[in-house]
Amino acid sequence: MRISEAASVSGLSVDTIRFYEKSGLLPPIGRGLDGNRKFSAENVDWLVLMSSLRETGMPLEKMRHFAELYRSGNRTISERKQVLLDHAEHLETKRAALDHCASLLERKLGLYAEIEEVPA
Amino acid sequence: MRISEAASVSGLSVDTIRFYEKSGLLPPIGRGLDGNRKFSAENVDWLVLMSSLRETGMPLEKMRHFAELYRSGNRTISERKQVLLDHAEHLETKRAALDHCASLLERKLGLYAEIEEVPA
DNA sequence: TACTCGCCTGGAGTGGCTCCAGATCAAGCG
DNA sequence: CGCTTGATCTGGAGCCACTCCAGGCGAGTA
Numbered sequence: 469m470r471i472s473e474a475a476s477v478s479g480l481s482v483d484t485i486r487f488y489e490k491s492g493l494l495p496p497i498g499r500g501l502d503g504n505r506k507f508s509a510e511n512v513d514w515l516v517l518m519s520s521l522r523e524t525g526m527p528l529e530k531m532r533h534f535a536e537l538y539r540s541g542n543r544t545i546s547e548r549k550q551v552l553l554d555h556a557e558h559l560e561t562k563r564a565a566l567d568h569c570a571s572l573l574e575r576k577l578g579l580y581a582e583i584e585e586v587p588a
Numbered sequence: 589m590r591i592s593e594a595a596s597v598s599g600l601s602v603d604t605i606r607f608y609e610k611s612g613l614l615p616p617i618g619r620g621l622d623g624n625r626k627f628s629a630e631n632v633d634w635l636v637l638m639s640s641l642r643e644t645g646m647p648l649e650k651m652r653h654f655a656e657l658y659r660s661g662n663r664t665i666s667e668r669k670q671v672l673l674d675h676a677e678h679l680e681t682k683r684a685a686l687d688h689c690a691s692l693l694e695r696k697l698g699l700y701a702e703i704e705e706v707p708a
Numbered sequence: 709t710a711c712t713c714g715c716c717t718g719g720a721g722t723g724g725c726t727c728c729a730g731a732t733c734a735a736g737c738g
Numbered sequence: 739c740g741c742t743t744g745a746t747c748t749g750g751a752g753c754c755a756c757t758c759c760a761g762g763c764g765a766g767t768a
Contacts, residue, residue, distance in 0.1 A: 517696070520688060552693050552696055562682075570676060580665050591714090715762105717760100723756090726754100734746105738739105
């Protein structure tokens, strides 16, 4: 799969994928005879995961650590599991922030409605 | 209220508050005789809103626009309302991303469990 | 008086992209 | 066969949203 396809499947931009590769967040990506990157199914799956972790706020440093664990094989599985569990917990925090903001917006919109009903 | 208190109430850092002021995201903040910022209740309320909008992904540019509307008085209320409604919709998108990530993590964790049950 | 504490300002540094110039190569066309 | 188009490549500059730091000021305390 070409980089543009990998980009549209993962939701990352082409530039971001190249940047992630430079930053050590990806497993080695093969190259075709033309020198262009060729993404395997496994590569794309990994990109999708990275995209989702990043989109939900995991810093690159943590992702890099997770990628290193991945490269080190199956003996790191319990540690990787812990990283994902930690992130799952982080998602809860994020959800709470969304809920909080939603209710704040509702209150503000309510106030605006009042002001409009009783114009100066 | 001093800046450190405003920071702990709003959840923004002291530096970020100063940065927001420079960036035109805040209404004029008064100063005491000592030259230090003094935050009114309304100021703090605004900081809380800015904090929540920013935390849920609104870019500074949009926040600046909203702040300008706020400074322009009540005749901008319908436009401000629209900004908040748009953002409320944006929250839904964010929520979907969290859900998506959560189910992805669940699947990955399931796979790890399988691998651990049947070690090499 | 000396020390600490919180605040001030301007500016440098950081994380995470995003954009750009200039080069290469394969495919399609007249 | 040469020419154009389009996708990719690399290295590096630029940008957004902070974050940190040096150097300085004024109020309160020992």
